[in-house]
Every structure is written in structure tokens, then in C-alpha cells.
Amino acid sequence: MSAGQKVEPKRGAQKLSAEERVVRGLGAIPEDEKFLGLMPVGWRYDLTARFPGLRRVLRSRWTSFILQMLGFALFIPALVAGFIGTPVGNANLIIVLVWIFWWSALMLIMVPFASRIWCALCPLPSFSEWLARKGFIIKVSPKLLGLQKKWPAKLRNMWPVNFIFLGLALFSGILTTRPLVTALMLGGIMVVALITNIFFEKRTFCRYLCPVGGFLGLYSNFATLEIRSNPYSDCRGHKTKECVIGTDGAYACPWLESPTTMARNTYCGMCLECFRTCSLDNMSVRLRPPGADLLADKHRGLDESWKAFIMLGAAAIYAATMMGPWGTLKDWANMKSVGGYLTYVSVLALTVLGIVPALFGAFVWLGRALGKVEVEFKKLFTNLSYGLVPIGLMAWIAFSFAILFPNGSYTVKVISDPFGWGWNLFGTANFPWTPFGLRLMPYLQVTTLLFGFVYSADVIYKLARQTYGSRKPAALAAIPPVIFLAGVTSLFTWLFVG
């Protein structure tokens, strides 16, 4: 196939071809494999083929800019509110917008249904990107400003963001309640992104340093949306690979991915450059069953396993701190005393970095003993840890219900008085605190957790089969990790509704 040749229009629903299953890391998964016995792993629905207008929108360079501007339109007033607005958290836009509205939207809608769509809206790296590109929309010059150095090979993983996220998580007590602290954090991230861009290439900051990038990436493996080349066969024969090297009018993948062979959503920031570079119009947005990437046997690593442990452990500790009846724990997290805070920090770090992985490792070790077929422990441990993604995401969704339902009504108040200065822009400044859906919430939380448990158990079994290559040892090896999952689910159920 030569450059510039148009691909025949495709229609929505399709099955991954055998060749594409191999490229996407699903080669060892049987063709008829289904999630929960219902949803075929290889099922895809190509939205760009079904709705050709969507492709035109995605190819337009204005689309990304408008999305970024939407992000800015929320971010700038929030930052102003954080720096010069009222110090009362629930009357300040930055706290309500970031920790109630954004967080809930991220966990309840964006990550599960739209992958890393937030990265397309995120304003934090925009200044640095505009500066490097010397423009807002048009590709002005093939040469980017800055030293464009490569990120050190040893750090090309999730370990840096694991520790950066954990570092911020230690301050969650004050971060989520003090407007100035949140503003300093967001402003600080923007400055670090700018500095990183002076030295390193493209979206190095987003890929390797962004505090939320790690869990967005990992949990986006569960998302029901993906950007992939479709059909892959057209890319195989296409040697110019504009998506990797760029064109006169569009940039090479800023996220340092190879869009043609990309197997997982982890590092796809949905910037849409691949739509603009592809002379074959071969990029697509596809629907898929949740968790399809978790089975992709490509680029797995312990860095991502630990991300799963950190997120799972942090969800439990946050639930206990913010929603539990233990006042002492709240005081520790809120830095009421140095000793208490150090205890909280130690417990959090020890739990997420040591206790959760050690417990999971013990159950995997038991499973390996039961399986009776020799497989490398590290490989089994790493592979099965991806099975914690569904339960981890569902725990965060259940957590987000408990943020949104009791506190969502603050949004109505702050849209009229975003800075706490006594404004009443839309006549809702005196809207009282009105928790909603509290009766429904426990049922939603339990249902969500049960779904997470069942889905995780299913994924763990599939991962065990992928690792062992046969059913019986896989089924035996999956039993202890599923017992671990049951324990985790019970713990969260107790924390949320017990």
C-alpha cells in the first residue's frame, strides 16, 4: 500500500483479526474468549467508520485546541480562586472543582468510558507545548524548541510517577481542603512541566512525571474506548509511518508511542496527532469490552504492578480516613500533630508499598504451588497483578460516590460565587448544602464493588491461563488470588457501608 491511498470505508462492529490480536498482545487469548462469558474479548466497534463526520472532527487541529481551552476555562478561575479566593474549602471553586467535580468526573465517566480523554483537556502542559511548538495550532516548524533530550532509559516506566503520586498522597489531608495548597500544587505541576519541556522531548512530563498520569494510564486499560490503527494490515504495508516521524502539517506522536502497533491505552494521551499524520486515514476510535488491554501481553512490568497496589491501598486508607468514624486518623492526616502525621505517612507508605504487594505475592505464591506447573514467580506475580485493576477502579468509583453525593451540591453554590467574595452571578450563591442520593449510595457502592470483584476474578483467571497456557493449572493457580480479591472486596464493603 502506498502513502496517500485511501482505505475503504469500514462499518462499525468488527472482530480483531488473528494478525491484529498478535500485534495487540492478545495472541495467546483464544479467538472466542469472552469477558464474564458475555463480551467477546476481540469485539470492537469502530466509531470513526460508523460516523465519518467524527473523523473529520478528530483530524482538525482545532479540536485539540478547543479541548485544551475548555480545560483552561475551568482551570484558570480555579487557580485564581485558590490564590486569592476565600480560604474556606467548600466555598472556593478550586476545592469544589478539583476534588469534587473533576475527581468524580474522572473516576465515574472519563477513565472507564473514555480512557485518557482528560489528557486531551488537561491545561497543565499546554504552555510548555505551545512554547516548544512556537505556535498554538499550526505546525510552524519541524524543529521544536528545547533541548529535546531523551528521558533516561532506566526511568522509562511508572516508578517515578508511583513515588510522585505517593508523595502528593501523603499530603492529601491538606491538599483536598486548603485552596491555597491545591493552587500551589497545580501551579507547581505547570512549572515542572515547563522546565521538563526545556530539557526533554515532547510529552515526557505527561508520560513519565505527571502525578495523575500513572493511574490514568493503568486504569485506562479498563476503558471501553481505544484509539488504534484499523485495520492493522494497512499499517503493516505502509513504510513511511508518518504517525511516528510526523508530516509537514502534523507532529509525530507526542506521547512517544508507535500508534500502529500500540497494544494498550496506558500511554495514549488522546492528543489525536496520529489522526492528522496518517495519510491512509487509518486511525480509528473504537468501542471495546472493558479491560481488553489488561490481557495484552506487551510491556507489562512491576512498575505497573506497584501502581495497582498503590492505588488499591490508597483507596482503602483514604476511605478509612475520610469516611470512617476514626477521628484520630483524620487528625493524623490533617497534620494536627507531627507524631500523628508521621504515623499516618508511615502507615500509608508501608501499606501501599509493602503490605498490599506482600499479601498479594503470598496468595500468588500459594496459587503457583497449587498450579503444579513450573512458571516463573515474577512473571505470574506481574501478570496477575493486572487483575487488580477492575477492583481498584471500582473501589475508587465507590469512593467517588461518597465524595459526589454528599458534597456535589457545593458546585451549585460556587458557580455563583466562585471565589467566596460574596458574588451571586446566577442567583445560587445561597444554595444550601444539600446531600443527595444518600439512600441509594450504599447500594451503588456494593454493586460497584461486586462488579469489580467478579470482573477482577475473571481477568485473573484469563491472565493465569495466558501465563500457564492451559486451563487446569490456571484455574488452580487463580484460586488464592481470587480469595485475596474476596478479602479486598469485603474490606472495601465494610469501609464504605459497614
Next chain:
Amino acid sequence: MRWQEVTAGLIAAAVVVGIPVAAIAYERAYAEKVIPVELQQWQITPEIHMKAGTHVHLLLTARDVTHGFQIGNLVNIPEIVPGHPQEITVSAVDPGTYEINCSNTCGIDHATMRGKIVVEP
């Protein structure tokens, strides 16, 4: 192509710079109209100045005991309790000087507790 960059730059500037500037400008305009008025034995401060044809919001705060706020026979707020400020809106039609007095017997010199609103043409 160039028009696209210029348009995008203008949009970016409007959002990134315009929003904070507009917010602060609005706050200034708004804040000028909210005048904190303190009532305490036996004074009403500050002297209020406004233009004819405009209106102001007065935030009435009693500092010591319960007071009242009366402007001739135009406005009367009979009870302003310490710790519970009340906001009222006063519209000025005709220029002149209007006397304010406390309308809630607040102590021995209650009758001397006076203030002024000056409506300038």
C-alpha cells in the same frame, strides 16, 4: 494559516488572561457597591456617599448591642443583632443629605446615635 494562529492566540489570551482580569474587575466594581456599615454605641460609621440614580448595598453590622437602622421614613430595619449582619439595598433618587438614626433603644445615649447618607448629583 496565519489567521488560525492569530485567532487561537486571541482565544488563549482571552481565556488565560481575560478570565482573571474580568474576575478582579468585576470584584472591584461589585465591592464598591457593598459598603460595610458599623453600628455601635453611639455612632453609625462611615458617612455614606453615593451618586443620585445609583444604588448601594449596605452591610449592617452591630458591634456591641442590638441596634436599628432608619433613614427618615424611607428605610427602617428595627433589629440588627450582634453577630448577624444584614445586607440591604438603598437606591438614591434625589440629591441631598439624609440622616440615619438608630431605631432600637440601645442605651443611655441612643438618641444621639446618628449617621449620614450624602447623595451627590
